[in-house]
Amino acid sequence: MDLGRGISIIDAMDLGKERRTGCYVLHAEELTIVETCASPSIPFLLEGFKRLGIDPKEIKNIIVTHIHLDHAGGVGLLLESCPNAKVIVHPRGMRHLADPSKLILGARAVYGEKFDELFDPILPVPDNRLVVKEDGDTLQIGENRILTFIDTPGHAKHHFSIHDSMSNGIFTGDTIGVFYPQLFVKGLELYLPSTSPNQFDPNAMLDSLEKIKALDVERIYFGHYGMTTNPSHVYEQIYKWLPIFMETGEKVWKEKQDDSIETKSEGLFQELFVKVSSFLTEKEFTLDQEMTEIIKLDLSVGSMGIIDYLAKKQTK
Template sequence: MSQPKALGNQITLIDLYDLKMPERTGSYILHAEELTIVETSASPSVPYLLEGLKNLNIDPKDVKHIIVTHIHLDHAGGVGLLLESCPNATVYVHPKGKRHLADPSKLIAGARAVYGEQFDELFDPIVPVPEDRLIEMNEGDSLKIDEDRVLTFYDSPGHAKHHFSIHDSLSNGIFTGDTIGVYYPQAEGLNFVLPSTSPNQFDPDAMLNSLEKIESLNVDQIYFGHYGRSRDPEHVYEQIRFWLPRFVEVGEKVFEEKPDTSFEEKSVAVTEGLKNIVTTHLVEQNIPSNHIIYNYLDLDMKVCAMGIVDYLGKKEG
């Protein structure tokens, strides 16, 4: 495994090897009087997180706060398992996600429906979080973790309704989960970001509203759930505004050309359309078509396509 990466402002990034892939999903460790972790990924990633804490000479018993930006399993699926090693920690979650961490049966059923036989390898076990260790954070709520460090929570739907983003006063940065996209460090030098339009609560208008809210905070850096930090927020906003309508347009074209096909068939067609426009762009930016980034994009475009088809299907009514 890779060594934890210091990002300055007493923040360290630990690679969690989600889906056994490096630089896909990470946890941020905030070294403060009240030690804080942002994101846990799924349960198979928890050993990487614990090993990262060990490399930082951190005893899990010293962790006070664990924050999940939203309850999708690649961000929060491991939180219950992690808590077993962090007996003094409290979990902070969006009000619309709290009950699903306490009783993950619907999360499990939904993931099993999508991933089938792969579920156990990807996500098992999903451990319930005791209700007395869960705290909801609403719009504008704050958490003081050090004398000069406050975390402020902002409701930020678009990717999911159970999503918040967290502003860190010390770094003037914000932890955005998936709200304003996925950052691909594999595209060296490009600062490359694409929207994450996964099912089943994707809403492009809400996503742009959340982007505007984040933009109004004038942050200096963005900490993504996938994966790492951008110190050029304006370029991030620009890319989401560029790609989001194009992603939706690909879906609309498929609905127009294949109106009577199944969800699965539409999803396959949208996946191909997304891969085509993204690959064309990257090749123009001198990222060859055999580059490792396409291993990440293949999976992400499939998930994005399903969210777009789901959104447009609901819109058609």
């Protein structure tokens, strides 16, 4: 899909679902993409490049906002088709792309027996093809196109967002939430915070939101999924939902203080799903099966992250 201002999005068909995770193509002198999704998505990206008339050998920069596998798990595999590309990554993420063993262990702990289906294979990225960008660093990819990298923790410590000068837009990965275009086409904008384990920090997330807000961008490009030209509404919803998520998490933690982490996470998931469902009902929206599955997945993984954060907080 052409998003205008020299940017296209390719649907990576993450989890076998449309409009779940996207790869952005920046059409510039230095052809650049943002996000690769997981390895099972790479055939869809290659088909997308073909439809755009792009030879993968032309790609110069592959940027990953952070190293979670649904955003960067396929980068090693994609590099096999992109011999002239460098991979640009947050300083905290570089070593994990070079040696993904810890990423694999962490993802197996979360996804269990579904891991291979969702993520395999995860290939290391050679050191000589990795480029680190620090907070405030820039990359000029065209005569009138400069990318600026901004450290934006909260969802993860290894997360940056990328401001694009030509579109005055920002690629935010998961820092300021998930966008549900399936609802948007039906007239409802919903943005929920992405609180997955194991580096979620609500205070850092709000600080990063403030950084992004201060840039006065016109567009936000989400990892999940697509673009909005209504940034103020995004900020409003994260300000609304993040406290609800945290207050509900603290309530569940207190009520189930003697239960296991797994039981606490499941209890929080159930309560958050009721709250989000009630919100949608108030807006006269009924979730179909696909959207129910997507939102349940997000809230389930997000509940694990909130409980993990509260558990760490207890030990401090």
